[in-house]
Amino acid sequence: MALQLYNSLTRRKEEFRPLEEGRVGIYVCGPTVYGHAHLGHAKSYVSFDVLVRYLRYLGYRVTYVQNITDVGHLTDDADEGEDKIAKAAAKERVHPMALAELYTRSFFEDMDRLCCVRPDISPRASGHVIEQIELVRTLVEKGYAYEVNGSVYFDVARFKAYGKLSGRNIEEMVAGARIEPSPEKRNPVDFALWKRAExxxxxxxxxxxxxxxxxxxxxxxxMAMKYLGRTIDIHGGGLENQFPHHECEIAQSEAANDAPFVRFWLHNNMVTVDGQKMGKSLNNFITLKQASAGKHERLTKAYEPLAIRQLILQSHYRSPLDFSDAALHAADSGYQRIAEAVTGLRRQLKVASEGPTDQDVAGQLDALKAKFEEAMNDDLNTSVALSVLFDLVRLTNTLAGSATRETLGAVDDLFTRLGGDVLGIVKSEYAEAAGGNDEAVGKLVGILIEQRAAARKNKDFAAADAARKRLDEAGIVLEDTPQGTQWRWK
RNA sequence: GGCGGCGUAGCCAAGUGGCCUAAGGCGACGGUUUGCAAAACCGUUAUUCCCCGGUUCGAAUCCGGGCGCCGCCUCCA
Structure with missing residues (x-):
């Protein structure tokens, strides 16, 4: 079965085929950089990261564009509100561009930690004002927009397809509007293309x-049409942006180009925290930096960014995801289980002897790969794809100590391709003694392990257990394995 | 008020007409292993999918009603 994706535009799963054979252009709505990235950003960008990774796994040449909004995003109704960045900059008494730069860097840092591949192009809105003016001019010339007192509005009534993405019609929206219509607008649902500046x-x-x-x-x-053409294959974004943002994008683009704007619209669902919408006023607003530092009253500990990624991948991108300390904790345990299996596998791989690949194992690997692809082809069912990784963990942990280098290599290769390349949850390298790449600590613990080994050899188990207990109190866990005693941070 | 979504074990979560007497993870319990642990492995943990009706040979899956939760309609990924 080929890749099927749920298209918000048609409200059903469709087989994905790019416009141009072998190449895919994808645009994802990026962040407005006026604050640190939070769990909501993580869900959205991890979801689309996996899409991009999987398309590449399938052999497509993907151009991934994700914008940085550094101007124009208003805090309020599209006509009366302040610019979010200008507002935050005034509060912190820095230039708006300095603020945007600060949070842009923070964003990339957080996304790197989540192992999201960088977009090929990260265009800034402020760097495309000339193009934006050009588009507005085109819309005015074609009669889709009108100017009032130095501001320009899109005339929604002129664009008949308005509402096709979100399933709304103009009359209902006018009737149900909760906002005071702007006196400058011909129609309450018209939206601003260009705003007069004081x-x-x-x-x-x-x-x-x-x-x-x-x-x-x-x-x-x-930016989508500049870098990907008039009709793009995939446009992704958060569900909350379906209306009005994406609906307006369609109106502007199609009115200007007389061509379909997007072939596949993909929307990820929202994040809640402890069952409630995440919001600054509810005190449940968690940034990625707070989560990885464990500095938030809703969290009991610091969570590795990849534990967050694991939790996100455990559910479907179109399902809402509830973050809680318990859920993160469970995901973290699962993530560690995978990490430990891969670490152990690679340790064994280094000392294994050569020999033919076990055909039974090879057969199981083929079956797991097929199951993985089937799940991913079904609208990116990462939950099932991740379960394949756990099947692989079990297979790894049951491999006999006599497994050949070739057999172990084949297992490692599948971990790397499915868990690493596609899901981004298996690292190419793990620090020795997880988290303990501090050489001095490693040496000290090594000495204590040697002394304890001597005690064990003399059957002085009381001394051996005391040593283990004291290390445990210091946050270091000892595990006696057939390959010797291993240690890791608790 | 309008539009949309969801409700599956202690928790998270996949499955959306027969392969389901329902994946996977976490947790719990029992066993194997271990000097003891840890880790790992094996097994147990939902005869049932919010409730009530209906359609069907057959429903967690479709339809109607009810209850509960959530989102969008104003900025938000």
């Missing part, structure tokens, strides 16, 4: 309509 507004550019700045929806249309 003189004290820092981020502003000259345009045919005077000094101003671009509306938020515009940047994605412009």
């Amino acid at each position: 003189p004290n507004h820092i981020m502003q550019w000259p345009s045919p309509w005077g000094m101003g700045y671009p509306g938020w929806h515009l940047e994605c249309s412009v």
